[in-house]
Amino acid sequence: MRNTVGDNVRLTLFGESHNEIIGAVLDGMCPGIKVDEEFIKLQLKKRRPMNGETPRIEIDDFKIVSGVFNGYTTGESICLLIENHNTRSQDYEEIKSIARPSHADYVAHVKYHGFNDYRGGGHFSGRITAPIVAVGSIVLKALEKKNIYIGTHIKKCGNVVDQDFLEVEKEVKELSGKIIPVISNIEEDIQNEILKAKKEKDSIGGILQTAIIGLPVGLGQPWFSSVEGKIANAVFSIGGVKGIEFGAGFNFANLKGSSCNDQFEIVNEKVTTKTNNNGGINGGITNGMPIVFNTAIKPTPSIGLSQDTIDFVKGENVETKVTGRHDPAIVRRIAVVIDSIVALVVADLLSMRYGEDFLEYEE
Numbered sequence: 001m002r003n004t005v006g007d008n009v010r011l012t013l014f015g016e017s018h019n020e021i022i023g024a025v026l027d028g029m030c031p032g033i034k035v036d037e038e039f040i041k042l043q044l045k046k047r048r049p050m051n052g053e054t055p056r057i058e059i060d061d062f063k064i065v066s067g068v069f070n071g072y073t074t075g076e077s078i079c080l081l082i083e084n085h086n087t088r089s090q091d092y093e094e095i096k097s098i099a100r101p102s103h104a105d106y107v108a109h110v111k112y113h114g115f116n117d118y119r120g121g122g123h124f125s126g127r128i129t130a131p132i133v134a135v136g137s138i139v140l141k142a143l144e145k146k147n148i149y150i151g152t153h154i155k156k157c158g159n160v161v162d163q164d165f166l167e168v169e170k171e172v173k174e175l176s177g178k179i180i181p182v183i184s185n186i187e188e189d190i191q192n193e194i195l196k197a198k199k200e201k202d203s204i205g206g207i208l209q210t211a212i213i214g215l216p217v218g219l220g221q222p223w224f225s226s227v228e229g230k231i232a233n234a235v236f237s238i239g240g241v242k243g244i245e246f247g248a249g250f251n252f253a254n255l256k257g258s259s260c261n262d263q264f265e266i267v268n269e270k271v272t273t274k275t276n277n278n279g280g281i282n283g284g285i286t287n288g289m290p291i292v293f294n295t296a297i298k299p300t301p302s303i304g305l306s307q308d309t310i311d312f313v314k315g316e317n318v319e320t321k322v323t324g325r326h327d328p329a330i331v332r333r334i335a336v337v338i339d340s341i342v343a344l345v346v347a348d349l350l351s352m353r354y355g356e357d358f359l360e361y362e363e
């Protein structure tokens with residue numbers, strides 16, 4: 001199985017939801033990057049459940065066992081470990097051969113011939129995103145040195161809607177301190193929407209909008225390493241992600257060239273475009289405008305309402321209600337996961353263009 005993403009800057013993930021340890025290995029990171037453990041903790045906190053979401057709250061104490069010396073990256077493999085503590089595997093014993101609708105239980109059973117660790121969703125669990133956030137935080141901080149910032153806000157959660165990015169540079173920077181990442185004042189509405197779904201024993205989905213600012217022109221390659229392709233490949237690995245669109249995305253179908261072409265202009269000796277319907281990418285290559293993309297997150301599969309499914313060991317149709325601890329919405333928690341995994345993609349793209357000391361490039 002391939003658990004690695006990236007060409008030059010590579011992330012490898014390991015672990016299962018209810019096993020002793022989960023973790024990540026990050027290869028190809030430049031030497032001399034300061035590792036800010038407080039920032040890593042803050043980022044992990046954003047991914048943890050808040051009031052109304054799943055009661056499985058992990059403390060996410062992490063340990064970096066290689067690749068960091070005296071507080072700086074050495075340039076060798078960074079191995080980061082996080083222990084699992086708050087597990088209740090008995091929740092899964094009775095339902096181990098019941099396929100939760102929309103979850104990966106059935107496909108995992110077939111693919112791994114029944115040898116997969118099914119407890120808590122095993123390797124398919126959202127828990128595996130914790131190490132992505134931890135190592136991604138190191139990369140996010142490193143990118144800030146080059147004035148590259150990444151931010152994701154909740155554009156939609158259930159029926160609650162946020163505005164799109166308008167003053168993108170300012171808004172992206174403001175998002176970095178927020179536990180509920182939104183631009184408008186809708187934190188309470190989102191919390192209420194999640195609580196409502198929980199009360200109904202149901203779940204809701206949403207849309208996350210991400211922007212990357214400060215990228216140089218020329219990252220990415222036209223064939224098979226397009227910026228869209230590399231971002232989509234990484235983001236689609238996050239459980240629950242079902243759609244992605246760059247810039248105007250599917251709305252291009254409703255527009256005409258005359259209204260949606262991003263017309264060029266030179267402002268203060270810098271090439272820009274008057275609009276950014278292409279989301280900062282032409283021909284698979286960054287054009288210097290912010291990269292903007294939307295990610296669709298489906299409602300959490302595990303719900304407390306009765307649904308039809310199968311017992312894949314007995315070969316019978318059954319009904320199921322999920323009684324374990326689950327999130328009525330995973331939209332908010334995935335925002336920081338996207339920032340983190342996209343930071344790795346950006347580092348990889350920079351490294352493909354500028355080589356192993358990719359943070360030393362001059363514009």
Ligand SMILES: Cc1cc2nc3c(=O)[nH]c(=O)nc-3n(C[C@H](O)[C@H](O)[C@H](O)COP(=O)(O)O)c2cc1C
Pocket residue numbers: 054102103104121124125126127129238239240241242298300301302325326327330333334337
């Ligand atoms: C942070 C995070 C938390 C998640 N929590 C749950 C959960 O509590 N219950 C659940 O059924 N799915 C949860 N998921 C979603 C499943 O991991 C995902 O639906 C499953 O792997 C199937 O993948 P797919 O939805 O991409 O097809 C979570 C995902 C993430 C990223």
